[in-house]
Amino acid sequence: SQELEQSPQSLIVQEGKNLTINCTSSKTLYGLYWYKQKYGEGLIFLMMLQKGGEEKSHEKITAKLDEKKQQSSLHITASQPSHAGIYLCGADRSMGQNFVFGPGTRLSVLP
Amino acid sequence: DAGVIQSPRHEVTEMGQEVTLRCKPISGHNSLFWYRQTMMRGLELLIYFNNNVPIDDSGMPEDRFSAKMPNASFSTLKIQPSEPRDSAVYFCASSLGAASYEQYFGPGTRLTVT
Numbered sequence A: 001s002q003e004l005e006q007s008p009q010s011l012i013v014q015e016g017k018n019l020t021i022n023c024t025s026s027k028t029l030y031g032l033y034w035y036k037q038k039y040g041e042g043l044i045f046l047m048m049l050q051k052g053g054e055e056k057s058h059e060k061i062t063a064k065l066d067e068k069k070q071q072s073s074l075h076i077t078a079s080q081p082s083h084a085g086i087y088l089c090g091a092d093r094s095m096g097q098n099f100v101f102g103p104g105t106r107l108s109v110l111p
Numbered sequence B: 001d002a003g004v005i006q007s008p009r010h011e012v013t014e015m016g017q018e019v020t021l022r023c024k025p026i027s028g029h030n031s032l033f034w035y036r037q038t039m040m041r042g043l044e045l046l047i048y049f050n051n052n053v054p055i056d057d058s059g060m061p062e063d064r065f066s067a068k069m070p071n072a073s074f075s076t077l078k079i080q081p082s083e084p085r086d087s088a089v090y091f092c093a094s095s096l097g098a099a100s101y102e103q104y105f106g107p108g109t110r111l112t113v114t
Helices: none
Strands: A004-007 A010-014 A019-025 A031-037 A043-049 A055-058 A061-065 A071-076 A085-092 A105-110 B005-007 B010-013 B019-024 B031-038 B042-050 B053-056 B065-071 B074-079 B088-095 B109-113
Touching (some): A031 A071, A043 A055, B019 B088, B019 B109, B053 B065, B074 B088
Parallel strands (some): A010 A105, B010 B109
Antiparallel strands (some): A055 A061, A061 A071, B005 B019, B019 B074
């Protein structure tokens, strides 16, 4: 069974629209990570969040971790076709141990 | 830097055969991870090494799977004997430090067992 849940499972948006992907755990996390995967390729690291309430941004992508460290969101502003891919959240419940990934959210951006 | 290198990129084998997947981590990284990705189960951590020592192998499915890291620049994942349900994409990743932090993934090996 998945220890991390992601929603939505898939998402299709028009270029220029904003979108949010969510990642939820039933247990408090030590660290929460966001990765992106393009079809047929390995994962690319986006961001890591460790502190409750933490928020990080890189270009048009912002990730937040809630105060209880059980929920994270990934927000993309003004989406572009280059944002298309599968977004996976990953987490460990103690430093370097029990590392798991969510099932992924497949994002398509229509030009 | 060439990034994480995996070989072969594709492997097709018959049930019962031995399969060996290879990984060269990024130079200077001291943690190495083997993952398996399938549509049904998503991305699963199989085993994790730190400084060439296996730290967590709880994800290794069964005795048919074994992994080694004889030195800091090379690791293998072996399946013997292989079964059709082992068909998946196998990823190797490496990172600095003992924790999982920012992992750099290889391109993966697509394994098909017929």
